[in-house]
Amino acid sequence: MNCTEVLPLQGLYVITPQRANKAGAAGDQAAWLARIEAALAGGARWLQYRDKSPDPGQRLADAGMLRALTQRHGAGLIINDDVALAQAVGADGVHLGQEDGSVPEARTLLGPAAIIGVTCHDRIDLALEAAAAGASYVAFGAFFPSRSKPKATLAPLNLLSQARAELDLPICAIGGVNAGNAAELKAAGADLIAVIDAVFTADDPRLTATQLAAIF
Template sequence: MPVCLNEALLKKDEESMKGLYIVTPDWDDTAKMVEVTEKALKGGAEIVQYRHKTAGPQLRLEQAKALQAVCKKYNKPFIINDYVDLCLELDADGIHVGGMDAPVKKVRAAVGPDKIVGASCYGDLNLARSATHDGATYVAFGGFYPSRVKKYPVTTPLDIVSEWKKEQPDMPVCVIGGMDVEKGAPLVAKGAEMVAVVSGVYFQDDPEAAAREFVKLFK
């Protein structure tokens, strides 16, 4: 069984690594992004990840600063997707990397022992093992269902969560991919600590109410 290099960090973040995990869409409208994010935080979202794959450096910096401020207001972790340099510049709470981004080991070395490092592991337990060994704070599995935002093969089996929790019960799991409350429920029942959502909150008429419905999964 792999040994996590950051057991102290895992213990420290055990409480914060649970609940509704919102991920921003590719919106260029910063005010709208911040407004909807704040509504979701009012509804009980626990973690915010800034992800905007088409933004240029200036817009990324502008949006990340604005989102970080609202996360500080609600005392919730603020995670940057992919851009380690931006994470360090803003002293964000953490970074999330995918399979095509920098390796977890390299990212952990860059950000140090105190930041959250999340790793996309898709439907691959070996990727999750490697990420855990190399210093990830949590692993993310998916996609489980078709997404309105991202195109990917929907091949991740639901049982991967329970398989992983048998192997690594203390390593937090985030699930992603086409999530709504009904689809997230069985994954939380199998042991997922976090449900990551984009359209299920950001594209809803009432993001605060949508967030509250997701929060019920964890009570």
């Protein structure tokens, strides 16, 4: 199932955690997949596969398994940075950083229905450029201190309300998001809340995902 035509860009958006064993040992991979599936079962509507591994075979295998999981749970799959990998596994789209290629190039390869997100940090001008280029959504952050990107510049909360006033496309908030602060991001204008640690370091990823998804 391709979710792009039926699944709105709204709700809980989880980003895959790194495995403890970067070599992808079978037991570690099973535990990694189990936590991701728990988050999907808890209500995550979108999943982003983000892995900087230099092993293309491992990345292809991972993405293929995640495509199957998201299809099983009726969620969308986005691939971070890698348009060719998104195309290879039939993902719903790709998320691009500022140095990861252009929206038009990604759209040419993935097609008109593909979801293409763009990282815009704390800058509304980058979001306006992304929107003009045909992005499907823009992502701002970090809004709170983040273990995943500890050096990220913190974005002000009012950036979301400014973006809501100036942009006509979904807005994603990322960076240090948890059950204690997600509601204020939504209230300020976020359509999607992107989460890593708050879900995947929790004792019960499914329960935490359920709590975060309930905000929507």
